Amino acid sequence: MKTDDVIVKKSKTHGKGIFAVRDFKKDEIVLHLDFTHTLSKEVFKKLSKRNKMRVSFINNKYIAMQSPESYMNHSCEANTLVKDFNDIAIVNIKKGEEITTNYFRDVCGLNFICKCKSKNCKKIIKI
Structure with a gap:
């Protein structure tokens, strides 16, 4: 995986998002996540x-996501999952498809109205 395997561009549902520049197979690394930018709880609260x-x-640390991963949008039917500091494809992802994750696992204390438009959308996300 290289960052030129993905591109940040306008998303139909979430402002900007990350899109595949090539096909990814299930279980392939889509993004290697940069977890070096940590924040204190006090900074996060502000x-x-x-x-x-x-x-x-993640791992009891507040991690400020960097580009391109900071543009990863939520979907109730995400096509990636974070594992071992990588976003891994959990289904085959086609070139041009938006790459998404499920925020339930790791976004800090936020509630929001979901606009993912997936068949099984939860509508309101309470984290």
């Missing part, structure tokens, strides 16, 4: 809701 959406809580 962030705007929008900026909090770009922070993950």
Whole structure:
């Protein structure tokens, strides 16, 4: 995986998102996540809701996600899952498809109205 395997562009449902520049097979690494930018709990609490959406809580640390992963949008039927500091394809992803994850696992204390438009959308996400 290289960052030029994905591109950030306008998403139909979430502002900007990450899109596949090539096909990814199930279980393939889509993104290697940069977890070097940690925040204190105090700094996290002062962030705007929008900026909090770009922070993950992993291994008891607040991680400020960097580009391109900071543009990863939520979907109730996500096509990736974080495992071992990587976003792994959990289904085959076609070139041009938006790459998504499920925020239930790692976004810090945010509630939001989901607009993913998936068949099994939860509508309101309470984390």
